[in-house]
Amino acid sequence: MHIPDGFIDGKTALAAAAISVAGVGVALRQVKRELPPRKTPLLGLAAAFLFAAQMVNFPVAGGTSGHLVGGALVAALLGPSAAVVVVTTVLIVQCFLFADGGLTALGANIFNMAIVNSVAGYAIYRAVCRVLPGVSGRVTAIAFAGWCATVLAAVCCAGELAFSGTVAWSAAFPAMAGTHILIGIGEGLISALVFLAIERTRPDMIAGTVGPDQPQRWGELVRYGLLVSLGVAIFVAPFACPWPDGLEHVAASLGFKHKAAPPLLPAPAPDYHFPGIHSAVGATAIAGAAGALIVFALALLLGRLLAPDRARGTSAGLEDA
Amino acid sequence: MHRLPASLKLGVALALIVGTVLAPPSWTAWFAGVAAVLALAIWFSRIPLLFLAKRLLLLSPFVLGAALVNAFGPAGGARWILLAARSALCLLAVILVSNTTPMSQILRVLQRVRVPALLITTIALMHRYIFVLADEAERMRRARLSRTFQRAGRPGWQMLATVVGQLFIRASERAERIYDAMCARGWK
Numbered sequence: 001m002h003i004p005d006g007f008i009d010g011k012t013a014l015a016a017a018a019i020s021v022a023g024v025g026v027a028l029r030q031v032k033r034e035l036p037p038r039k040t041p042l043l044g045l046a047a048a049f050l051f052a053a054q055m056v057n058f059p060v061a062g063g064t065s066g067h068l069v070g071g072a073l074v075a076a077l078l079g080p081s082a083a084v085v086v087v088t089t090v091l092i093v094q095c096f097l098f099a100d101g102g103l104t105a106l107g108a109n110i111f112n113m114a115i116v117n118s119v120a121g122y123a124i125y126r127a128v129c130r131v132l133p134g135v136s137g138r139v140t141a142i143a144f145a146g147w148c149a150t151v152l153a154a155v156c157c158a159g160e161l162a163f164s165g166t167v168a169w170s171a172a173f174p175a176m177a178g179t180h181i182l183i184g185i186g187e188g189l190i191s192a193l194v195f196l197a198i199e200r201t202r203p204d205m206i207a208g209t210v211g212p213d214q215p216q217r218w219g220e221l222v223r224y225g226l227l228v229s230l231g232v233a234i235f236v237a238p239f240a241c242p243w244p245d246g247l248e249h250v251a252a253s254l255g256f257k258h259k260a261a262p263p264l265l266p267a268p269a270p271d272y273h274f275p276g277i278h279s280a281v282g283a284t285a286i287a288g289a290a291g292a293l294i295v296f297a298l299a300l301l302l303g304r305l306l307a308p309d310r311a312r313g314t315s316a317g318l319e320d321a
Numbered sequence: 322m323h324r325l326p327a328s329l330k331l332g333v334a335l336a337l338i339v340g341t342v343l344a345p346p347s348w349t350a351w352f353a354g355v356a357a358v359l360a361l362a363i364w365f366s367r368i369p370l371l372f373l374a375k376r377l378l379l380l381s382p383f384v385l386g387a388a389l390v391n392a393f394g395p396a397g398g399a400r401w402i403l404l405a406a407r408s409a410l411c412l413l414a415v416i417l418v419s420n421t422t423p424m425s426q427i428l429r430v431l432q433r434v435r436v437p438a439l440l441i442t443t444i445a446l447m448h449r450y451i452f453v454l455a456d457e458a459e460r461m462r463r464a465r466l467s468r469t470f471q472r473a474g475r476p477g478w479q480m481l482a483t484v485v486g487q488l489f490i491r492a493s494e495r496a497e498r499i500y501d502a503m504c505a506r507g508w509k
Contacts, residue, residue: 004384005415006407010343028437040439041503042496044446045454049492051447052454053485058478068485077489089443096427097448099376099415102408103335104342166404193479197486205493 001069001157001180002094003109005102009164015234016160017107020088023115023227027084030220035082043082046074047089058190066186071113072121072149073191076142077198077205081220083118108160111231112153119224121149132303135199138206140296140303142195146188147295151288154180159235169239174284181291188299196306323366327426328433333358334414341410346403352410359413366421376416377409384408424448450495458488 008016031043050070057065075083088110094100101109128141158176162169199206337355344351363373384405425445432441461484 004408005338005411006342006404008342013342024440025437028439032439038497038500040442041446041499042493043439043443045450045492045496045499046489047443047447048450048454049489051451052458053488055455056458056481056485058481085440085443089440089447092444093447093451095415097419097424099412099419102411103338103415104411189478190482190485193482194485194489197483198489201486202490205490 001109001113001153002091002101003105003112003157003160005104007102007164007166008105008108008160009166012160012164012235013104013107016105016111016231019227019231020107020110020115023224024084024088024110026220026223026227027081027088030081031085034079042078043085044089046078046082047086047093050074050086050090051093053194058186060186066183066190068190068194069113069117069150069187070191071117071153072125072145072187073142073194075118075122076125076145076191076195080119080122080217080224083122084114084224087114087118108157112156112160115224116156116228116231117149117153119221119228120152121145123221123225124148132300134307135196136303136307138199138303139192139196139306140299143188143192143299143302144296146191147184147299148292150184150187151177151180151291154184156231156235159232159239162239163235170281173239174280177284177288181288185295185298188295189302192299192302192306323421325421327422328430330418330422331427331430334418337414338411341407352406355410355414359410359417362417363413366417368417368420373413373416377412446499450492453495454488454492457491458484461487 035043053070054067057067059065071083071087074086078086091101091106091109091114095103095106095109122145125141125145128144129138131137132140154176155173158167158169158172161167161172161176166172167175195206337358340351341355363370428441428445431444432438465480465484
């Protein structure tokens with residue numbers, strides 16, 4: 001999902017950079033306030049861990065392989081602000097050292113992968129944890145949060161590409177969201193397995209993430225929520241609300257509205273609208289919504305399967321206390 | 322090229338990249354100029370061409386994806402060529418800078434432009450420990466292989482996840498030791 005240089009135009013880069021600077025600023029201030037000095041090196045080490053973990057390849061059917069992205073996982077383990085700082089660091093090093101992700105697109109990449117991914121992942125993780133107590137609840141929560149965070153980041157990425165006029169929304173949204181609905185399943189599964197592995201070896205590291213001593217992060221989440229909604233309002237909303245209008249707007253701004261030559265279009269659609277294309281946007285949105293339900297059910301099942309001994313009935317609730 | 326001040330290299334690269342991203346397609350002279358500057362830089366940096374070509378080919382799935390999408394769109398190939406040219410030029414600029422400038426110098430430049438100290442500490446620590454943790458992951462893999470501890474020739478997800486989880490635990494424990502070491506050396 002690393003956007004390279006040249007795919008994002010000036011106005012998008014500036015807007016995304018401004019939002020990202022604000023978001024990372026909030027995160028740094030928050031981290032400074034709540035993280036004891038003892039834990040300062042943990043941020044750097046967590047970033048290095050994320051980078052090393054991304055090199056572990058998980059085999060997928062057909063010879064391909066995937067890897068962890070990890071924003072949601074780090075957010076669940078260290079809290080949202082630390083996760084924003086950690087993922088931002090990974091992105092900066094990838095950009096300067098490995099030329100992975102463009103310099104002008106750094107703001108957009110930080111917005112999608114550090115801010116949206118971590119904050120959404122954390123919010124969903126906490127929300128599900130509250131509903132489902134116990135270890136199996138946490139496994140369910142992290143699996144679902146990993147999936148949602150991946151899909152949301154992909155939607156923002158598609159919005160930025162469309163807002164720049166690089167790729168039309170009608171093509172970018174189904175392509176990005178569609179593939180990441182699938183990739184997100186892997187992300188959720190890996191996150192849950194890693195989470196469980198840590199839970200089994202060092203339960204004390206996990207216990208702090210949901211216990212009663214965990215600070216209520218309303219103020220923090222509201223600030224991030226405002227920034228994320230601002231970004232979504234700029235990049236995604238103009239396309240998402242009335243879909244044909246969004247398409248129309250992109251077509252007009254790209255100037256190819258009238259260039260869509262008649263010979264390209266066969267008889268069934270003599271009008272300007274491509275029949276398949278904006279229904280693809282709708283279909284992807286519906287698939288995403290249905291996918292969320294299915295993935296949540298799968299995550300629930302995963303939690304029960306992986307942590308069966310503690311998930312039975314009321315004992316799960318008692319265990320947290 | 323390797324000895325030039327880092328701030329100069331970063332500044333020029335940033336100017337070239339921003340210019341290339343913002344330049345309208347009709348400015349062929351600008352693109353040619355950027356290409357010429359980069360060619361000169363490649364000559365002086367003495368980076369092997371094959372290495373650069375390999376890095377460029379790893380362009381990331383984006384250019385290919387955009388190619389596919391644009392192939393079906395009405396605007397067609399010209400836009401895609403522009404896109405590919407832009408991202409290739411920018412990518413070359415970043416690769417050149419990153420391969421001729423040590424990370425510590427880049428960090429010093431970031432410090433001078435007032436990037437918050439906590440972020441710089443984090444970046445420096447990450448850069449220092451990337452390779453240590455990568456080695457650690459490799460050692461864990463080798464240890465597992467030498468005990469032939471695998472299922473039917475193919476590592477299962479659960480086992481790989483255990484490795485990743487263990488890596489996180491070791492990283493956090495190492496962070497504690499590093500803090501003690503930093504304090505012992507007078508870090509405030």
